[in-house]
Amino acid sequence: MNGKEFFTNRYRQLGWEFQEATPKQAIRINTTNAKEENIIERLHANGIELEKIPFLENGYWIRNAKVSAGATAEYLLGLYSIQEAAAQIPATQFTRINGKTVLDACAAPGGKTVQLADQMNNTGAITALDVDKHRLKALANHLERCRVSNTAVYNLDARKAPQLNLKFDCILIDAPCSGNYAADKNWFQHRTLADVERNAKLQRDIIAQTAACLNPDGEIIYSTCSLEPEEDELNVDWAIKHLNLQTETVDCPGEKGLTNVFEKRLDASVERCRRIWPGETQGFFICKLKKRGGTT
Template identity: 65%
Template sequence: MSGREFFQDRYKQLGWQLKEVTLRQAIRLNNANSKGKNLIDRLSALGVQLEKIPFLESGYWVVDSKVSAGATAEYLLGLYSVQEAAAQIPVSLFSDLGGKKVLDASAAPGGKTTQLADLMDNTGAIVALDVDKRRIVALSNHLERCHVANTAVYMLDARRAPTLGMKFDRILVDAPCSGNFAADKNWFKNRTIKDVERNAGVQREMLTKAVECLTDNGEIVYSTCSLEPEEDELNMDWAIRALDLEIQPVDCIGQDGLTKVFGKLLDPTVARCRRFWPDQTQGFFAAKLKRRQSA
């Protein structure tokens, strides 16, 4: 069960008509490094035309550019990062990051890790995990380029995070997922429903282990760039029941999470999740979770 028609039909059942989108390149200012440096004017002088992304604090779309946005001196000095607009959302859902102990469970190549460090103004501490050596090298380069000072990196599967013996106030589970067609032109050719189901299983294991590492009043942000409800709303519905988590309301653009998926009714609080069908951004899904508070 795969192919464009198969997935197109699924999206239609979920209330969305598939349409082609052209993604715009986006950047995120690293505020700790770029403060007082007139970065927008400097980039403009280089021929990089930017447009503020209205739903992001520090995000800009690259409208036009005479140079590669990923190869300017300002980029190499860590004043900004190239990061897709939707990918900038999950980290922004955490409340009060300053001074906190944070786990980035699947960190490489580090766009969200450096965003966390920036929002924390390099206070507190981040533990960043990934399993792939090559990706960890990219993560380390990213941390060095952005002058991040509060992060420790381990080559460790997020499903083994409890072996660290640490508790965290904030946990980002930006889970490895099936991706979406807007970010991968061969997506329909390469993906099957079996991949989606396998990934959903891994994501549940990651969430389970993340909860074991969470402090009592801690927050988890779960995100994927998958459009498939098995990896998104169905996993959240499962987490409410199996992990005793509550989905928190968030002030964020995007559509409400689906509460009826292929005829199955989900917990009504799944609507608090944010779903992004490809349009202004790539496809994306994000939710903020806390332990259920006893009455």
């Protein structure tokens, strides 16, 4: 069960007609290190024209660039990061993050870790995990370049997060997923439903183990760049039913989470999630979870 026809037919059943998508390159200004208006001006002088992304506070699309955005002095000084627009959304969804204790469960290569640190103004503490030791080098370089000072990184599988014996106010699970065709032009050639189901199982394990590290009033942001409901709404439905978690409204563009997936009825509150089909951004799914009985 694979191939373009198989997957696009699934999307049709979910109410969305497949369309080609080429997301624009985007940056996020690290406001801890730089004033937004100065960076816009400096990049303009370098031949990089920016366009404000309407749904992000510090995000810009690159409209025109005479030089690579990844090779300017401003980039090397950590004044901005290159980060796809939809990928900038999850870290913005925590209600309060300044001074908090944060877990970034699947952190490498660190785009969202740096974003969390920036939103926290380097206050509080972030614990960033990744299972892949090779990817930790990229994460460490990213943190050093962007002058992040509130983060500790561990080479640890997110499913083993309880071993740290820590409790967190905010947990970001940007889960390893099957990805989507807008971010990978050969996606339809190499992805199968078996991959999706394997990833969905891994994601459920990560949600379950990290949720055990959540403070009573804490929040989990769960996100994937997968369009497959097994990795998105079905996992959230599972978390509601098995982990004493409830959804909270996600405030960003996109469609409501699906509550009817291939004839299966899900918990009605799954619609509080956001599903972003590929278009001017890549595809994304974002969900906010809290412990049932916690303060809302």
